[in-house]
Amino acid sequence: MEKYKVLLVEDDPLASQLIEIFINNSGRYTLEKSINSASMVGVYLIKNKIDLILMDVCTAFNANGLDAVEKIKKDYPEIKIIIITSQPEHSYLSRAKKVNVDSFWYKTVIAEEFITLLDKTMAGEHIYPDMTPTVMIGNAQSIDFTTRELEVLRLIVAGERDLEIAEHLGISLRTVKNHVQNLKDKTGMRNRTELAVRVRDAGFVIIDPKK
Amino acid sequence: MKDNNLLLIYINAIIMTLFFIITCMSIVLLFRIIKERKKFSKILLIVSTIISGLICTIFATEARTLKFSRELPDIIEKLLNIPVFVYIIIFVIFISIIVFTYINYNLDKKRKLSNASIKESLDKLPTGLCFARINGRVILSNNKMNYLSHNIIGMDLQNAMNFWNILSSGEVTEDIERLEYGENPSFKLNNGKIWTFSYTKLNDIIQIVASDTTELSEINSELKLRKEELLVLNDRLFKYGESVDELTRTKERIEIKVNIHRELGQAILATKSYLANKSNDSQSIINIWKKNIAMLKRQTEYVGNETPVSEFLKAAENAGVEVKITGNIPTDIDQNRLFVRAAVECLINSIRHANATTLYITVKEIENEIVIIYENDGEKPKQKIIEGGGISSLRYETEKLCGKIEIVSNPSYSLMIYLPKRKEKN
Numbered sequence: 086m087e088k089y090k091v092l093l094v095e096d097d098p099l100a101s102q103l104i105e106i107f108i109n110n111s112g113r114y115t116l117e118k119s120i121n122s123a124s125m126v127g128v129y130l131i132k133n134k135i136d137l138i139l140m141d142v143c144t145a146f147n148a149n150g151l152d153a154v155e156k157i158k159k160d161y162p163e164i165k166i167i168i169i170t171s172q173p174e175h176s177y178l179s180r181a182k183k184v185n186v187d188s189f190w191y192k193t194v195i196a197e198e199f200i201t202l203l204d205k206t207m208a209g210e211h212i213y214p215d216m217t218p219t220v221m222i223g224n225a226q227s228i229d230f231t232t233r234e235l236e237v238l239r240l241i242v243a244g245e246r247d248l249e250i251a252e253h254l255g256i257s258l259r260t261v262k263n264h265v266q267n268l269k270d271k272t273g274m275r276n277r278t279e280l281a282v283r284v285r286d287a288g289f290v291i292i293d294p295k296k
Numbered sequence: 297m298k299d300n301n302l303l304l305i306y307i308n309a310i311i312m313t314l315f316f317i318i319t320c321m322s323i324v325l326l327f328r329i330i331k332e333r334k335k336f337s338k339i340l341l342i343v344s345t346i347i348s349g350l351i352c353t354i355f356a357t358e359a360r361t362l363k364f365s366r367e368l369p370d371i372i373e374k375l376l377n378i379p380v381f382v383y384i385i386i387f388v389i390f391i392s393i394i395v396f397t398y399i400n401y402n403l404d405k406k407r408k409l410s411n412a413s414i415k416e417s418l419d420k421l422p423t424g425l426c427f428a429r430i431n432g433r434v435i436l437s438n439n440k441m442n443y444l445s446h447n448i449i450g451m452d453l454q455n456a457m458n459f460w461n462i463l464s465s466g467e468v469t470e471d472i473e474r475l476e477y478g479e480n481p482s483f484k485l486n487n488g489k490i491w492t493f494s495y496t497k498l499n500d501i502i503q504i505v506a507s508d509t510t511e512l513s514e515i516n517s518e519l520k521l522r523k524e525e526l527l528v529l530n531d532r533l534f535k536y537g538e539s540v541d542e543l544t545r546t547k548e549r550i551e552i553k554v555n556i557h558r559e560l561g562q563a564i565l566a567t568k569s570y571l572a573n574k575s576n577d578s579q580s581i582i583n584i585w586k587k588n589i590a591m592l593k594r595q596t597e598y599v600g601n602e603t604p605v606s607e608f609l610k611a612a613e614n615a616g617v618e619v620k621i622t623g624n625i626p627t628d629i630d631q632n633r634l635f636v637r638a639a640v641e642c643l644i645n646s647i648r649h650a651n652a653t654t655l656y657i658t659v660k661e662i663e664n665e666i667v668i669i670y671e672n673d674g675e676k677p678k679q680k681i682i683e684g685g686g687i688s689s690l691r692y693e694t695e696k697l698c699g700k701i702e703i704v705s706n707p708s709y710s711l712m713i714y715l716p717k718r719k720e721k722n
Contacts, residue, residue: 244530
């Protein structure tokens with residue numbers, strides 16, 4: 086039986102090596118190429134036949150794996166794609182579904198679990214975790230925030246001021262201030278900078294510099 | 297009889313004098329209020345003048361009669377026979393009218409503003425004020441506005457329209473710093489004070505107001521400074537976000553290293569067990585060692601000095617396309633990323649649509665601009681290039697860096713990116 090050809094997009098060499106070992110030891114998959122930036126995937130796909138792409142979200146040179154997937158799925162709909170990430174970013178899961186990612190995997194170091202995911206994906210199944218891993222942001226759990234609060238939080242992390250957030254979301258300045266206050270109350274943070282740093286540290290909100 | 301006659305003469309003289317005084321006072325007061333809008337007071341005073349004058353005349357006539365012992369007409373006789381207290385009452389009434397009118401007149405005078413008092417009060421205002429006709433003829437201009445006119449345009453305020461035209465868009469004296477043009481022109485005087493002007497049209501009158509906005513300007517400057525500081529802080533926050541990615545990756549590496557360490561421990565234990573003849577599964581032990589050695593080997597190989605350009609060149613080589621770069625690749629991190637991003641897009645397009653084997657990238661620096669030109673040796677486009685999603689997002693990213701993008705289809709395909717030169721960041 087011919088082995089499935091895998092393209093790995095991962096910027097951490099150690100994680101990349103670990104996954105490479107998992108793949109090569111499986112006997113059913115072969116690692117065709119390992120690259121560190123999602124921005125280069127398009128070039129490799131021109132000359133190489135790939136069955137499965139394992140794509141990290143935050144890759145080298147600030148290339149977003151989910152953006153790359155959107156493009157790949159248009160040009161190569163037959164290629165199966167699995168998102169691999171260790172970031173509990175709350176928007177990744179929903180965005181992955183939106184761009185038709187086949188499966189989604191929060192990185193672990195357990196080989197069997199990983200190979201099973203690959204097998205199921207190649208068999209046509211879509212494997213997604215039920216929810217984004219819960220992280221603590223100060224006194225609050227990541228699930229404690231409302232959708233609007235998450236939107237405001239994202240823009241705070243992006244370095245926007247209250248007035249800019251209000252314009253961005255089409256809401257009043259007073260409402261933005263209320264949301265910011267609620268976020269501070271829930272997390273117990275003293276100010277927005279502390280809040281932004283903690284949220285970013287936890288990987289709960291990651292800003293794409295290109296957007 | 298002689299005593300009675302003498303008494304009558306005295307009484308006559310007193311009444312005549314009193315009514316003469318009333319007549320005089322009424323006439324004087326009447327002249328004073330003649331220009332006032334006090335119809336009722338005027339009528340009262342006229343009545344008072346006439347009646348008191350008449351009484352005065354009658355008693356004067358009586359006095360003459362007493363002196364010369366002549367016969368008097370009946371009507372005068374009758375009037376003279378009216379009791380004295382009636383004349384006293386009439387006197388009290390008239391004197392009250394005069395006093396009341398006089399007090400009222402004085403109060404009104406105090407309450408009423410004269411042109412001079414208006415000018416005087418406006419001169420004391422801290423703001424500059426000028427009222428003029430539509431044609432610019434000045435009706436009223438206070439001292440402050442005249443002072444400002446001298447300072448700013450170097451002459452008297454003679455025509456308000458000309459003054460406003462100079463303020464809003466004309467030339468002012470050399471030692472005055474103009475801060476704003478237009479609807480609210482603003483100037484900084486030699487003494488450091490900042491004055492802001494406004495223009496209002498009120499029916500057929502124009503009004504120019506000058507306000508001292510020094511304090512407001514200082515607050516605005518401070519606010520601007522704080523806003524800039526906030527922007528720097530926000531930018532730092534954003535950059536911090538990028539560096540956190542690296543931190544997260546480091547955490548991941550540590551987690552993997554911990555796992556390797558654990559597996560190495562297992563390998564040593566398994567080997568120890570095998571050597572002690574407690575296990576016969578040598579192959580699984582070999583596999584564990586192979587895996588661990590591979591991991592450790594890769595870790596030492598990793599030097600982490602890849603750049604977007606070197607990665608791109610590797611990818612191009614893998615795709616069988618030679619890349620020739622002339623000029624200096626932008627060093628600014630954002631521009632460098634865009635350079636590679638565009639190179640990737642052009643590389644894919646040149647393979648897919650032009651079967652190219654070489655991609656030429658030329659970087660030129662022209663004055664304050666960097667121009668990057670991407671060309672290939674492939675087939676020329678058969679028709680005009682239609683911009684797809686890749687180029688559109690490239691255009692968006694270029695515009696975010698205040699640059700622009702141009703695509704030429706004829707005679708051959710080339711993509712040009714124009715970027716402003718950026719200062720080196722410390």
